[in-house]
Amino acid sequence: MLFELRNLSHTYLRGTPFAAEALRGLSLSIAAGQTTALVGPTKAGKSTIVDVLAGLIKPSPGTFFFEGADVGSSSFDVERIRTAVGIVFQSPEAQIFEETVGKDVSFGPRRRNVPLAESRRLVQESLEAVGLPYEDFRSRYTYALSGGQKRRVAIAGVLALQPQVIVFDEPTAGLDPRGRRELLDLIVTLKQRHNLTIIYISSSLDEVVHLADVIHVLDRGNLAFSGTPSEILTYAHELTALDIAMPEAASIALSLREIMPAMRTNVLTLDELEAEISKQTIIAPIFKNRGIKAP
Ligand SMILES: Nc1ncnc2c1ncn2[C@@H]1O[C@H](COP(=O)(O)OP(=O)(O)OP(=O)(O)O)[C@@H](O)[C@H]1O
Numbered sequence: 560m561l562f563e564l565r566n567l568s569h570t571y572l573r574g575t576p577f578a579a580e581a582l583r584g585l586s587l588s589i590a591a592g593q594t595t596a597l598v599g600p601t602k603a604g605k606s607t608i609v610d611v612l613a614g615l616i617k618p619s620p621g622t623f624f625f626e627g628a629d630v631g632s633s634s635f636d637v638e639r640i641r642t643a644v645g646i647v648f649q650s651p652e653a654q655i656f657e658e659t660v661g662k663d664v665s666f667g668p669r670r671r672n673v674p675l676a677e678s679r680r681l682v683q684e685s686l687e688a689v690g691l692p693y694e695d696f697r698s699r700y701t702y703a704l705s706g707g708q709k710r711r712v713a714i715a716g717v718l719a720l721q722p723q724v725i726v727f728d729e730p731t732a733g734l735d736p737r738g739r740r741e742l743l744d745l746i747v748t749l750k751q752r753h754n755l756t757i758i759y760i761s762s763s764l765d766e767v768v769h770l771a772d773v774i775h776v777l778d779r780g781n782l783a784f785s786g787t788p789s790e791i792l793t794y795a796h797e798l799t800a801l802d803i804a805m806p807e808a809a810s811i812a813l814s815l816r817e818i819m820p821a822m823r824t825n826v827l828t829l830d831e832l833e834a835e836i837s838k839q840t841i842i843a844p845i846f847k848n849r850g851i852k853a854p
C-alpha cells in the first residue's frame with residue numbers, strides 16, 4: 560500500500576475552548592497507481608487528511624504508513640513524503656505567491672537547488688502539460704490570470720517538483736461547468752502521461768463517479784463506507800443522510816423507485832439510466848401479469 564492510515568485522530572487547538580476534533584480514529588488505505596476519491600460533507604476532515612498525507616501535521620494517536628514505513632517514527636525522513644506527494648490546496652490561488660507565472664512555477668525547483676537549465680526545462684514542460692504555452696505565459700502577472708488559469712499554474716507548480724502522487728483538494732469548486740470539465744480532463748491526462756497516483760477530494764459525487772477507481776465516504780472524521788463508484792451509489796439512503804447529493808442519473812433513478820421499486824440506483828450515466836428504465840418497463844408488466852413480484 561502507498562498510504563495506510565490506522566486509527567488516526569487529530570484535534571485542532573487541543574485543550575482550548577476552540578478545540579475541533581477533525582479526525583476520530585480514521586482507518587483507510589490508498590493504493591499506488593489508482594485514482595482514490597475522498598468524499599464527505601463540510602468539516603468531515605477531508606482537508607485535514609490532505610495535511611496528514613503531505614506530512615504537514617502529525618496526527619496522534621494513530622499510525623500512518625507511507626510505502627510501509629511508519630511516518631511517526633523518529634527514523635522516518637519527512638522530506639521523503641514531501642518529495643513524493645504534491646498538493647493542490649483547496650484554494651489554489653492561495654498557493655500562488657510570485658509576481659509572474661514563470662517565477663511561481665520555478666519556485667519549488669529553485670528551493671530544491673535544481674540547476675538553472677534543468678529548472679527552466681521543468682517549468683516549460685509543466686506549463687505546457689497544463690495547457691499554458693510557456694512563451695505566452697511565463698512573463699504574465701499571476702494576479703491577472705483567470706480562476707481556471709490560476710488553478711493550472713498551481714498544478715504546474717506541483718508538477719515541476721515531479722511528484723509520484725498528486726492530491727487535489729476540491730479543485731473544481733467555483734468553476735463553471737466548462738471549466739470543471741476541462742480541469743477533470745486535464746487530471747485524467749496528467750495521470751496517464753506522468754504515471755501518477757491521484758487523490759481527489761470532493762464534497763459531491765458528481766465528478767468522482769466518472770474519475771475514481773475507489774471512493775471513501777467520510778463522516779465527521781471517520782470512514783463511513785468505501786467502494787467502487789457503482790458500489791457507492793447503492794448506498795442511496797446513507798448518502799442522503801450525510802447530505803451528499805447523488806449524481807444526476809442516480810438521483811433520477813432514486814426518484815423513479817417510487818413507481819419502479821426494483822430500479823437500481825447505481826447507474827453512472829444517463830445512458831445506463833435509460834437502459835435500466837427500459838429494463839424495468841419491459842420486465843415489470845410481465846411479472847405483474849403473472850402475479851410475481853419483480854426482482
Ligand atoms: N487550522 C484549523 N484550526 C482549527 N480548526 C480547524 C482547522 N482546520 C480545520 N479545522 C476544523 O477541523 C474540522 C475538520 O475540518 P476540515 O477542514 O478538515 O474539513 P473538510 O472536510 O475539508 O471541510 P470543507 O468541505 O469545508 O473543506 C472542522 O471542524 C474545522 O472547523
Ligand SMILES: [Mg+2]
Pocket residue numbers: 605606607649728
Ligand atoms: Mg476542506
